[in-house]
Amino acid sequence: MLNIYVIHGPNLNMLGVRETEIYGRLSLQEINKKITTLANELKLEVAFFQSNHEGEIVEYIQQAHYENVDGVIINPAAYTHTSVAIRDSISSVKLPVVEVHLSNTHSRESFRHLSHLAAVCLGRIEGFGAHSYLLALYALHNYLHAKK
Template sequence: MPTPPLIFVLNGPNLNLLGSREPEIYGSDTLDDIAGRLNEQAEGLGVRLDIRQSNHEGHLIDWLHEAQAEGAKAVILNPGGYSHTSVALHDAVKAIATPVIEVHLSDPEARESFRHVDLVALAATQLIKGEGARGYSLALDAAARL
């Protein structure tokens, strides 16, 4: 039996605080809650996940490179605040052939003006925003269809 396709799910800064950080914006689900649902969904889709979180930009860049080296089918990336500031993360997404689906729990364009520019989205294959935790599920469906 062949190994199921691999999808990386990478989470950026402050997402380790989900569930307690500004629940009126980000919801009450923890990152573990989201990961648990994604793993169940992945099983039904016939894919396997590698779910990670880091508050460090370089880790996210290294993991994007690793996703390509490991032959991942896709990457689901929530870059958090780095989406608005990181040319390096934009360049890393652009540098790999692996499709990257960017996901945001909130809709950055409906928030402070400094969040309206999304550098990562300029390089990503697709952007899902403003769907809360459900956005991860939508991203996983999209990634599995690639």
């Protein structure tokens, strides 16, 4: 069974409460439940992690290397636009990583248009709300099976 880490960045613990017109009404727990349901259908094992702290996210990405994780889905949230450290950790583990965003970052403020992570990720899915995570899971599943 393939093992996937799903990493949620800062403020995503506030989903369903904060700016619901942008991020939707589902809580992080509800999104994780949808991901788990799809993962079970695809016969994938998923582990979830959320942190508001950059260093903890870096350490969790590094842990993926040592635990023989097959791929990562990450919503780095605001760290997308600021974190060279998270970018470098993705680059160092050499795992397929899919970057996810609930909103379309290019339809928002100009500072959200830059992703420091995109160049070291397998792909990027954004703008489909919670469904962005499910699309990422399908994409990663297909990529990993094609690679076998």
